[in-house]
Amino acid sequence: MAPLHDLNERQRGVLFYIVDTYIQRGEAVASATIARESQLDVSSATIRNVMGDLESMGLLTQPHTSAGRVPTALGLRQWVDEIALKSHAAPISIGLAELSDESDLESNASRAGAILSQLTNFAGLVLGPQLSQVRLRDLKLVSISDHRILAILVTEEGRVIERMCHLDDPLDLLALNQMQNYLVEYVTGQTLDQMRLRIRDELKMARSAKRQFEESALRVGEQVASSNEETKLRVEGLTKFLDIAELTSDMDRLREVVRVVEERERLIEILDRIESAAGPSVAIGTELEESDWARDLGLVVCRFYQGPEPVGMIGVLGPMRMDYQRIIPLVERVAGVLNTARDDDSNQN
Incomplete structure (x- = not known):
């Protein structure tokens, strides 16, 4: 080069x-x-x-x-x-006002992907947000039966996450409230990932160093913090590929592009390889993947955050000759609107 x-x-x-x-x-x-x-x-x-x-x-x-x-x-x-990564376009607000009024980050992100697709006439991508990276505000425990309790987690945005947990021994209402109060300390202001790591470290302590009640509570907390969720990738405007001349001139390659996007796994792997640094990133042609399907494509993505933690990624997949000077600041602006309570003021650009 x-x-x-x-x-x-x-x-x-x-x-x-x-x-x-x-x-x-x-x-x-x-x-x-x-x-x-x-x-x-x-x-x-x-x-x-x-x-x-x-x-x-x-x-x-x-x-x-x-x-x-x-x-x-x-x-x-x-x-x-x-040129493109160093240019600063005028603030973009068209189509974004409705995002500011939406309190749920997942719904907000999905809507943002559709808006990006509409504004660019290309495919809008949204990776996440991952529940394991969303900050929590509160925890409630509800008895379902002698050996089952429902854990109700509330995120800082007000989203409710429910987890069914198993109890080795029945608990009366007083003991259940005590367990709830004990675990709230592990929940407030933490992500599920952070909660899981902290509980794991606590459980590594010698059994004799923990009262039976505390260990039982931590075992419940371990179930609450467990995560078997799959990474979510939403694609808005897949039919926009039908308007990309570079692809429609080769229908076999167009079908391969659509197949890769619909299958999601390879695209998720590509997004996972994107640098984690703040700000927009661009992949062009075979920088996406050393395959023929990516030859004439370009990708612009930017992470969005909850507090200091990255919780997802949003971007545009289109032709390699897309208008990067317009699309890069647009993607960055939309990611900034999705950011919640960043430590800096990057979402005010």
Whole structure:
């Protein structure tokens, strides 16, 4: 890969003009077009030479013998890193007001995916939020039978999570209330993951160091904090792929893209590999996966948070030549609206 700082000003100008034009028009760009329409004060012959240099670096390719050039995934990556990820679009609020009034994060995130699909005309993706990463506010225990109790968890957003738990020995109402009060300390302000780790550490202590009641309570807490949930991936606007010319020109590949998206597992694996750093991330072409189905696709994603903890990811899957300068800040803005009580003010951008 040729780093951007290895490109001279003329090479950079030609590459970025071709990328911009390709994104807008979806067609190869000829040297005569650049000489005529760009602000580069050079001849067509000079531009052809520069285009040849960029092609030898792997940044441009020539789709047909007599055609102009289009950027490769590597060329788009150069442009995204230099221009798109560093640009700051005006605040975007169209279609987002309804999210601010929705108190349930899961419903909010699902709606946000649909809004992204509508605003971009591509597929909107929502990964999570995972229940195990949502912060909890309260716990209630309700007796169902001598050996069964219902644990009712309330998240900081007011969502209710119910877990059925087994009791080795029956408890009267007073003992059940004492168990509830004891476990509330492990619940308040914690995620299920944090609660599970703390209870596990407590149970590692010698049995003699714990009263039987405390150990019984911790065993119930262990059941409350257990998580066998599957990672949820929602895709909004799958039919938008039918409008992507790069895919509809090859129906076999279009079917493969749809199959991968519908099966979810491979797409979840791709999202799991995305860097965990705050802010938007972009994957282009085979950066998604070294497979033919990903060749002409691009992905823009951003994590969203509850407090300091990442609880999900939202983004857009579309053609490799999507308008990154518009879509990157849009995805970042939607993720910011989903954030709840971040320690910083990033969701106010």
